[in-house]
Structure formats: structure tokens, C-alpha cells
Amino acid sequence: MDKRLFVIIKKELLRVFTDRRLVFTVILLPGLSIAVIYSIMGMVVGNIEDERSVHKYLIETYNAPSSFVEYVEESPYDRVNLNEVSSNADLEGSKEKLVDENIDLVLVFDNGFDQELGEYENLNIPNIDTYYNPINDYSQDARGYIVNGLLQDYKISIVGERLGNVEYTNVFSVDLENYEVSVAPEEKLVGTMLSRFFPILISIFLFAGAMGIGMDMVAGEKERGTMATILLTPVKRETIALGKLVSLAIVAVVTTFSSVLGIILSIPFSSKIFGEAISINKMMFTPGQIILILITLLILVSIYVGLIILTSVIAKSVKEAGSYIAPIYMVVLISGVLAMLGGGETTMVKYMIPIYGNIIVLQNIFSFDMNLIYFLVNSISSILLTTVLVLIIRKMFYYEKYMF
Numbered sequence: 042m043d044k045r046l047f048v049i050i051k052k053e054l055l056r057v058f059t060d061r062r063l064v065f066t067v068i069l070l071p072g073l074s075i076a077v078i079y080s081i082m083g084m085v086v087g088n089i090e091d092e093r094s095v096h097k098y099l100i101e102t103y104n105a106p107s108s109f110v111e112y113v114e115e116s117p118y119d120r121v122n123l124n125e126v127s128s129n130a131d132l133e134g135s136k137e138k139l140v141d142e143n144i145d146l147v148l149v150f151d152n153g154f155d156q157e158l159g160e161y162e163n164l165n166i167p168n169i170d171t172y173y174n175p176i177n178d179y180s181q182d183a184r185g186y187i188v189n190g191l192l193q194d195y196k197i198s199i200v201g202e203r204l205g206n207v208e209y210t211n212v213f214s215v216d217l218e219n220y221e222v223s224v225a226p227e228e229k230l231v232g233t234m235l236s237r238f239f240p241i242l243i244s245i246f247l248f249a250g251a252m253g254i255g256m257d258m259v260a261g262e263k264e265r266g267t268m269a270t271i272l273l274t275p276v277k278r279e280t281i282a283l284g285k286l287v288s289l290a291i292v293a294v295v296t297t298f299s300s301v302l303g304i305i306l307s308i309p310f311s312s313k314i315f316g317e318a319i320s321i322n323k324m325m326f327t328p329g330q331i332i333l334i335l336i337t338l339l340i341l342v343s344i345y346v347g348l349i350i351l352t353s354v355i356a357k358s359v360k361e362a363g364s365y366i367a368p369i370y371m372v373v374l375i376s377g378v379l380a381m382l383g384g385g386e387t388t389m390v391k392y393m394i395p396i397y398g399n400i401i402v403l404q405n406i407f408s409f410d411m412n413l414i415y416f417l418v419n420s421i422s423s424i425l426l427t428t429v430l431v432l433i434i435r436k437m438f439y440y441e442k443y444m445f
Contacts, residue, residue: 049284075303098145098183106154139174145183147172240403241377250296255349256362278438347430392419
């Protein structure tokens with residue numbers, strides 16, 4: 042191996058790691074920002090959920106029967122505040138209050154509701170109309186709380202009265218003394234939770250961490266005129282290209298580590314976002330998992346670095362490189378979203394698609410559900426793509442129209 046390769050790598054790494062501003066903005070700032078932002082988001086989401094869980098619902102009712110009012114007063118549904126509206130009032134007025142978010146729900150009972158309940162043998166089934174504002178979270182919660190909770194229990198109480206005892210309506214119970222409903226191992230449960238967001242975030246951080254530095258490695262040097270000086274040295278051009286690829290890969294891994302560390306540090310404060318089951322002391326992986334994760338990340342890094350350096354070689358300036366790299370970044374984001382949504386049948390073809398397949402592989406590893414054949418298929422297809430990218434970059438380094 043050409044010893045001058047390490048000189049090129051050292052030169053590129055020194056340029057990055059000796060620049061204090063670059064170290065802060067590219068390496069430290071992403072992790073710090075993520076830790077702060079996710080912590081704040083987690084606390085804000087937690088406060089919102091806490092507020093929604095204790096909010097008392099203001100409900101306007103029309104023709105509310107005495108049986109319903111008495112049931113609400115005696116029931117455990119203490120988050121209900123009923124406001125009986127005169128039957129002569131305009132319903133449109135209540136709907137406007139819903140739109141203005143002054144009330145949370147409107148219930149309109151049929152006239153003679155209790156009378157129709159008493160004549161059930163004639164199959165007279167009274168009706169309750171509900172009106173809510175789906176844009177308002179409290180209104181949406183109120184409808185679920187009333188329709189799926191209070192009204193269902195109210196219905197059961199009426200059936201109990203008809204049968205002579207409300208206990209007769211309890212046909213069977215579910216998990217009455219079953220305290221171990223979930224049989225999934227704790228580590229696999231945590232792994233499944235992590236697989237929902239960690240692989241996607243890691244993929245994005247890898248690309249974003251390499252993007253800013255990578256665009257400047259070739260396009261920036263061409264723009265400043267220093268690339269011509271480097272090419273005139275006795276170092277082979279393929280050595281220069283490989284040196285830039287390796288150094289960018291190292292920078293990408295370091296910035297990704299910083300970002301992932303930021304996520305881990307934010308977990309105690311962002312459980313409302315990532316899930317209550319996730320905690321730092323439960324994030325344990327087997328040696329086999331760690332090896333597979335590292336291999337997949339290295340392969341993914343090689344793809345991203347190859348794509349970024351290629352666009353940097355084609356572009357004549359950093360600004361032009363930014364224009365070229367934007368569609369590739371969109372592909373990375375879309376691949377992450379598609380992998381997160383999941384669904385569909387698991388096929389070999391999915392694992393053959395670079396980037397998208399790599400993210401799926403990471404998801405499978407995190408959730409303890411990795412098929413080694415699929416892993417090998419994805420690795421081979423990704424390595425082939427990386428090889429093609431490296432060969433193209435090597436070839437382009439010998440074309441003057443691209444390098445000057």
C-alpha cells in the first residue's frame with residue numbers, strides 16, 4: 042500500500058480536527074443540539090399529555106334524560122362537566138362554540154329518551170347524536186372518553202336494570218388475574234422499540250455528518266485552486282481519491298457517534314417520544330448484534346461517502362455540489378421513512394436495494410430478527426455499489442475537465 046495514502050488521510054483529518062469552529066459545528070454541535078432538542082420535546086410532549094389526562098370536558102347536552110344525568114353524577118367519570126341547554130336553543134350556536142373551542146362536545150338526545158328506553162320491548166331504540174371538533178385535541182379526546190367509555194357503561198347499566206342485576210351483563214372477564222400478559226423477552230421488546238427510530242436516525246446522521254465536509258473535500262479544493270497543486274505532486278491520483286474517501290468515512294463515523302450519544306443522553310427526558318419501555322440500562326446488545334451493526338454501518342458509510350465524493354468531483358464549486366447532493370439526501374430521507382413505515386411481504390428484493398435495504402437490516406438487527414441470508418444479500422449488493430462508485434471516482438480523478 043502506498044504510504045502516501047496515510048499522508049493524504051492525515052492531511053484531511055488535520056484540516057477538520059484542528060479547526061476549532063469546524064470541530065464544534067460538525068462534530069460537537071449535532072450531538073449537543075439533538076440532546077437539548079429531544080429533551081425539550083420530550084418534556085413538552087409529557088406536559089401536554091399530562092394536561093390532556095386531567096382536563097375536564099365541558100359538554101353541552103340537549104334533551105338529556107334524568108337517567109343519564111343521574112348516572113354521570115354517580116359514575117367514576119369525574120372529568121365530565123355537563124351543561125344542559127334548553128331544547129328551544131339553536132344547535133348551531135353550540136356548534137360555533139365547538140369551532141371556537143369554548144366547549145369540547147355536544148350531545149343531542151332524542152325527545153322522550155327515557156320513555157323509549159322503557160318501551161324497549163317494542164324495539165324503540167333511542168338515539169344520541171354527537172358533535173365535536175377534530176381539530177381540537179380536547180374535543181377529540183372528549184368524544185372518545187364519552188362515546189367509548191361513559192356511554193358504553195351507561196348502556197350496560199340500562200341492560201342491567203332490564204335483567205334485574207347489572208352483574209348479569211358481565212358475561213366474561215379478560216385477564217382478570219393474568220399479570221403477565223406480555224410474553225416477549227424484555228431485551229427484544231426494547232430492541233423492537235429502538236428499531237422504530239434508531240436505524241433511520243443513524244442513517245440520516247451518517248449522511249448529514251459527511252455531507253458538509255465531503256462537498257468541500259474536492260469541490261472546495263477546486264474552487265480554492267489547491268486541488269491543482271495536489272494533483273501536480275508525485276502522489277498517484279487514485280491514492281488521493283482513496284485518501285479523501287477514507288478520511289471522510291472517519292469524519293462521518295465520528296459525527297454519527299456524537300449524534301447517537303446525543304440521543305442516548307436525551308432518553309431520560311424524552312421517553313414520551315421514544316416510548317416508556319426504553320431506558321439506558323436496558324439498551325444491551327449481544328456481541329453478535331454489535332458486530333452485525335458495525336458491519337452494516339461501515340457498509341452504509343462507504344455508500345454515502347462514495348456518493349458524496351462523486352458529487353463533489355463532478356461539481357466545480359461547493360454551491361454546485363450542494364445542488365447535486367440535495368436529491369441524494371432526499372433519497373436517504375425517503376428510504377428512512379419507507380423503512381419506518383414497513384409493511385408488505387418480506388422479500389429478497391428489498392434487501393438488494395442499497396440504503397433502503399441497509400436501514401431494514403439495521404431494524405432487523407435491533408429487533409433480534411435478522412436473517413443472515415438477507416444480511417449477506419444486502420452486504421454483497423451494497424459492496425458492489427460501493428466498488429462501482431470508487432471505480433468511477435478513481436476514473437474521474439484522471440479526467441482534467443472534472444479536476445480543474
